[in-house]
Amino acid sequence: MTLLALVMSVAALLGLAGCSSSETDAALTAIESGATVIDVRTPAEYDSGHVDGALNIDVQAPDFAEKVGELPKDETYVVYCRSGNRSAAAIDIMEDLGFTDLIDGGAYSSLS
Template sequence: MITRRLFTALAASSVLAVAACSAGADATSQQTEYDAAGFRERMAKESTVILDVRTPEEFAAGHIPGAINLDVQSPTLTDDVASLNRAVPYAVYCRSGNRSQVALDIMTERGLEAFHLAGGIGAWQSAGYDIVS
């Protein structure tokens, strides 16, 4: 039979454990997906590298100013990601957000700080932001 003191101690430690896990998750979690306005604001921070992970043909047709093309479908993608500078954050986008999520997953697994544009370049253009070719 559980005594009142033991029950109280177990209940208190459970509450503390949940609180500690919640606080730790909030402190270490970082937003990785932004709408066009949030993406634009975050990518404007100093040293952020903008990566367009679409095909070279899509990139040539129009991209966010200052972006570098890193084709997520390239057979050299793993090596390309491995060569990226770990000291800077990366703003990643594609056409709709699917390929940029794939790239983001690969990048964060390798310890890079990265975030991506929800809705891709279409969302960027819908928000009225410029692209260049």
Template sequence: MKKILAILALAFAAVFTLAACAPSAEPVTLGPDAIVIDVRTPSEYSEGHLEGAVNIDVQSPDFASILSQLPTDGEYYVYCRSGNRSAAAVAQMKAAGFTNVTDGGSKENASAATGIPIVQ
């Protein structure tokens, strides 16, 4: 009986540990002039993106050059497929002097957090 209770306790703890690691879509309110940036590849963008998002591929050699054309004091909301590339893009943007940049994580989380629909 003790073994069964121990196994159930471990399973319960594992479920809640994994749930805590899952990204959450905290509600985000964007200003009227906010720019939503999809940092995935153009082919990924064409398969579906947040409505109104601009595509700036973080892996493109032109990424830094494109950033230099944007005002550093604007409001930016950045997302990608899983959150890895958006985190890298946000880090680059902050290093370049951008002051109001939010990492939205994945496309799905970004859509849920902002209420912006995914379109093709």
């Protein structure tokens, strides 16, 4: 998938999540700048469709904190899930682990 297709996919994702224009702009800018996208849904949800290139780290898995803790804390991350609830929970955990540049991408809908 090209960068343009990825940006368009994330724009659709953020629009469906009900994000404000400034949140959408921030997420798109972050992705264009090389932010890592993290899908915090279950592996089955991820397999049913996801943003191309997104890492799948299930926030409900017992090793979530351990897995995200292995990521560089000084990078930018856009985090999303199905409805926006798990992405918010994931961001809370990540902030507790010392991550500082986090953008809640909210909800994901299957992209065609």
